[in-house]
Amino acid sequence: MSDVIDLLIVGGGINGAGVAADASGRGLSVLLCEQGDLASATSSASSKLIHGGLRYLEHWHFRLVHEALVEREVLLRKAPHLIQPQRFILPHRPHLRPKWLIRTGLFLYDHLAKRGQLPTSRALPLLANANNPLQDSLDYGFQYFDCKVDDARLVVANAMQARQQGATILTRTRCQTAHRQDGLWHVVLEDINSGMRHQYRAKALLNTCGPWAQSFIEKRLKLNSPRHIRLIKGSHFIVKKLYSGEQAYLLQNDDQRIVFVIPFCGDFTLVGTTDTEYKGDPSAAAMDSNEEGYLLEVINACFTRQLSRRDILWRYAGVRPLCDDESAKASAISRDYTLELEVGDDGSAPLLSVFGGKITTYRKLAETVLAQLKPFLPEMAPDWTADALLPGGDISGDIGGSGTEAYAQWLHTQMNNYPWLPSTLLSRLGRAYGSQLSEVLGEARDMADMGPCFGADLYQREVEYLLEKEWACSGEDILWRRSKLGLYFAASQVEALDTFVGELTQARLR
Ligand SMILES: Cc1cc2nc3c(=O)[nH]c(=O)nc-3n(C[C@H](O)[C@H](O)[C@H](O)COP(=O)(O)OP(=O)(O)OC[C@H]3O[C@@H](n4cnc5c(N)ncnc54)[C@H](O)[C@@H]3O)c2cc1C
Structure with missing residues (x-):
């Protein structure tokens, strides 16, 4: 690596790794540091869906849903080993949402973006038989398609692509401090295991610290954060396979929230998620007993088989770093991302910070990040990732195939x-x-x-x-x-x- 790095990225979740892959493929020199393991925070604690987010339509987030639906098709082609189509059943509960509303939502979901690989949605009588695990009262529903993803491995695949293109990826390495001097960022990185510190100089600094994005700016850079984020905890649990069949369920709950029930790793079922305000260290987030009770209640109200706390085999929690739009309800805050660019007094040494976002839109986010950095790094090559396979995705030699x-x-x-x-x-x-x-x-x-x-x-x-x-x-x-x-x-x-x-x-x- 040359003496001065073009782009130094702090944070090895999906957004940091995605930008590292994109930027290094454009010929930029890139260094990414991650204080823990790759994907050790939010990016391994998601619901593991590449989805448009059907329920965001209720909040009128059409642009977000459109962009995510376009990306669903792109990602399915880029990493067919890590991303698979997933059939969902949405049981109808007349007192929560009328049929016409769900039909309209699904129609929009089917048509907001071009669909090459996933079937359209349809209404579905839910017959009481041995194959139907739901309670008899849920006798009508809808079927639609989204995709599931191995979230942590998607991060690793992006980091590998970045490395193949010359990027340096340092895990267990924390960015301790950084300051501007003579038009460059001077960055101190600490190896977590040895305590050894090294100095690097970079033309641009990218903050993809996820739930630490605000505290990184305030504590490590000693600058004012342009955005305030609200930390919203979401928890999931895993039980032994709850039903036979490969379909997932999207359950509507009386509080207007929805809960996913998704086949997991062949032998298990994943249930989640919750939305609760969180204060404290994001890495200490864990599922609490209220969240556990809440999810069990939703499951037991819909499935014939009843679950208790003893059935839970594994729990995990993640913290959504959402830009505070002052919504009273955590579940109503936008899942969209916001980028904030800040430059030094002489107009150089940009700091670009990423707030919020979804795994589904990471590739698009990376393109937007690089478009914003282009004036500072004009030698970068144009967009290229939409048609490029991720490592491991080269299974037919043809990205155009299904x-x-x-x-x-x-x-x-x-x-x-x-x-x-x-x-x-x-x-x-x-x-x-x-x-x-x-x-x-x-x-x-x-x-x-x-x-x-x-x-x-x-x-x-x-x-x-x-x-x-x-x-x-x-x-x-x-x-x-x-x-x-x-x-x-x-x-x-x-x-x-x-x-x-x-x-x-x-x-x-x-
Ligand atoms: C419960 C839940 C469910 C979700 N479900 C979905 C879903 O199904 N589909 C979807 O598309 N999205 C989903 N999301 C959103 C998605 O998971 C996040 O938007 C995404 O993972 C954020 O990635 P990130 O790279 O910004 O942050 P993170 O993955 O949190 O990465 C930030 C990294 O920065 C590192 N870091 C922080 N400070 C420093 C420092 N000083 N030096 C070095 N490293 C540092 C951290 O260790 C961390 O690994 C969900 C989120 C949650 C919480």
Whole structure:
């Protein structure tokens, strides 16, 4: 990297990683620092949907929904291994929203943007039979389509693309301070593990600190924040598969909110989310007992099978950093993003801060960020990401083909290429790594070559790949972000994995 970096990005969630991928592909020199693991904050705590946001239509956020629906198609093509179409059933509850209102909403949802890969919505009688897990009173509904995503792996895929294009990605590295001097940013980064500090100079600074965006400006840069953000906590829980079938549900609740119920990692069901004001350290956010009770009540009012707190296997919470538009209700604050540009006295050394946003719109956000930075970095190449595959997405060699169909065909070919891989393991690895599967498997020719198994179907070869190529540094990074195998691991297996990761990391440092 040359002495002065073009763009220094603080924050390795989806927005930071997305901008790093876009900017480095335009020929800019880029450094991204992340104080924890990639996607360790909001970007691994989402509802894991690439969606327009049907309910935002009720708040008249048409532009946001349109942009998100356009992106849904783009992302489905860019990463067909990480993003899949998801069928939703929306049971009708006459006292909450009339049928005509839902029909109108779905009509708009179908037509606000061009749809190449997802079917249209339709009304649906919900017949009382063994395949219908809902209570008999919910006898009518609607079907529509959105997409689900592996949020944490989408972040890693963007970071990998950035690295392939020459960007430097430093995890476990905090931006301690930064100040302007002689038309440049002078930035101090601290390695969290060693405490070592290094100085960098950059032409432009990007603040993608998510829920820390405001405090980063005030505490680390000692500047006034142009925006105030409200932290709104959203929590989810995971239970054993609640019903058979691959459909998800969008449940309407009496408080006018909605709750998602989504098939998760084959054997589980994901339930969420909540909307509660949050004060305090975003990294300490956790689901509380009220949120748990609230979600259980919604489920038990709609499904035949009744759940209790004992059924909950895993909980996670994230904090939405939403620009304060003074709405009284947390659920009514816009999910749109806001960019704020601030420059030094001589008109150079821009600071661009990102407030709010959605995973769904990260790519578009990155384009907008770079358009705003263009006057300061005029040598950057034009927009390019809409038609480019993410690492692992190269499964048909053709971005114009249907992502879903191409993925199914590709997986079939892999079964022939690796007949020795058990089909469940191949399915998981295919979804996680896409066309990078061959890199993960390396020279392995049979299961013995995969090395010892740590539990579930996690073998040493995959662990080594994650440590070497995907910035994983701990058992937690591997079990809860690069994969969700933590759902299957016993405490003793976690311990064995942690020991192995610790030893390998130490050996590398020597
Ligand atoms: C409950 C919930 C559900 C959601 N569901 C969806 C959904 O289904 N679909 C969708 O599209 N969107 C969804 N969203 C929104 C989406 O998750 C967020 O908009 C997105 O993840 C924000 O990404 P980010 O990169 O801005 O922030 P983050 O992912 O929070 O990343 C910010 C990063 O900055 C790092 N950082 C902070 N300070 C420093 C520093 N000084 N030095 C170095 N690093 C620093 C943090 O460690 C953090 O990793 C949801 C959000 C929540 C909370």
